[in-house]
Amino acid sequence: MRPLRATGRPWIVPLLLLLVTAVMALPALPHRAGGGTEPAAAAARDSGGGAPRPQARDVVLAVHGGAGTALRREDTDARTEKAYRDGLAAALRAGAKVLRDGGDSVAAVEAAVRVLEDDPLFNAGKGAVFTEDAGHELDASVMRGSDQAAGAVAGVRHVRNPVSAARLVMERTRHVMLAGEAADAFAARSGLTPVTQDYFWTQQRWDELMKAKGTRPAARTPGASTTGTVGAVALDTRRGLAAATSTGGMTNKMAGRVGDSPVVGAGTYAKNGNVAASATGQGEVFIRGAATATISHLMEFGGMDVAEAAHEVVIRRLPKLGGTGGVIALDSRGTYAAPHSSEGMLHGYATADGRIVTRVFPDEDDGGR
Template sequence: MENFSIVVHGGAGEDSEFIHLNESAIKTGLEDAVNVGQEKLKQGGSAMDAVENAVRLLENNPLFNSGRGSVLNNEGEVEMDASIMDGKNNGAGAVALVRNVKNPISLARHIMENTPHVFLAGQGAFKIAKESGLELEVDSYFITQHQVDRYIKSRKKDDVDNFIKKRVHGTVGAVALDKAGNLAAATSTGGTTNCLSGRIGDSCIIGAGCYANNSTCAVSGTGDGELLITNVIAYSISTYMEFKNCTVQEACDYVIHQRNKNINGDIGVIAVDAKGELGICFNSERMHRAWKTNDEKLTVKIYK
């Protein structure tokens, strides 16, 4: 049987009352995302289609920090980042500081497939979205009451510098292997609550929060974006697999728990290799995650 696999995540970090109150709905959102991607794969669709559609569903879900549920920066505004990568040819697309684009992950893919560039930001990215007919929404669409409450609480509780150090964050992502043996990864985020305007995290940076290579694996990261960037987490997992000839789970465990064991912050990853084997690892209190391989039973988890 031709192997196909998909894994999604909905962010890693500290536990919270919001998660406990919405645990069932969060799990349902993760399950729905896996099912959408898995159906594409089952029908012979590409890994790129699977990860894009899975992430789109999470971007549309207000319970996750991406798209509609994005956090607010220190000016009370939404700025979104996303990236996607095709393991077949190392093609990639990324966007940063995007506003009003309903699904930044689709804009990232459009940039990859229809421009000579990899990475566009701000008004330039928005112009491409508008000209290409991608779905747009007004500012209020992206702002949920939960994120408004978090923003207000952060402004009252700490000054900006202290709150940035605490890094209240979140991300969504997906990795997949299709029946043709191709890998893909996609990552999308609404950023970090109360961060400085113009802050860019790992989700849109190829090699940090997103990476795919048919020779090794596909990876989507989450957690403290600055740490994923400076430690080049996604690419490090691929490189460790390449040079150590180890499993994808061993590579994830090494990069998170050994190579970066002394870092002060949260890191989580999901990964899949060319055989359809999975790697899932995080050092935080929780990471929303779900996966399915071939026709096996879907698994959904939040805690360790």
């Protein structure tokens, strides 16, 4: 073998060494799943400055009253604040009483959601928003974690408490979802007293419809910009999980539009040993992102805890699909997470020792981060 001879370009080796040294000195760029990079500031914002944290522990019941533009301290008077807190607390007390008396988690979430459906402040039942043709079409779902049984109704127009109709679908039929006139008829046959459309009417929701149609000035009503969808999650003494969600939908929505609230795996999900979750926000995006089922799967198959999984879906994934909102999620140990990508989310929880906590202003929590 002949010895290597000089090529006449002795500067090549030093130059290559210099380039290698320079490349190794460059800072690493954050990696984004699926290839490519993202700015460091965006990565830091998504991480929330550290691992997502749960809102509370030892929780047995939690409720939400909708995500959206938050109530603001500066323009929310004491009476309005009290009304929202009282509404959330009443729902928590109703569900907690069921659990305290030995009832199961399904009965607890139904009891809690019924209270919120009867409260005109929230967009579910009494106080539901109007469709584009000035009607009311309501959706709801319930899921039981022990066997993942579920029931839902969509587009009902004469059911005072759609969450109860959803439970009846789960327990008395072989189906998961009934819709429209047939769902109304089933609810009546099953013993739920029907109501007329004017039962759901409130002045605030009418004003919101007029504003959406451009016939009223855009004056801000306290609480009017929250979506108002309601939901509950519960953990009973047998470690059974359940979730329920109920809504009037979107103001000025097309007649026949169905959002995520009655869709199992989008607005509602429950599986024992894992999580119960109820969502609120831009329903189309929560359907496309399979929001609540994805939280469950990230926990079961991805090894995430409830705070990490809820944060991943609500803060990182859904905004990339073009929508914001929030979720309440409760695991089988009573750990509670309530992240939201919207400005605010009305929610509250009850602990095993009887403590009741409500959150109505953004500065009362950090979005679960």
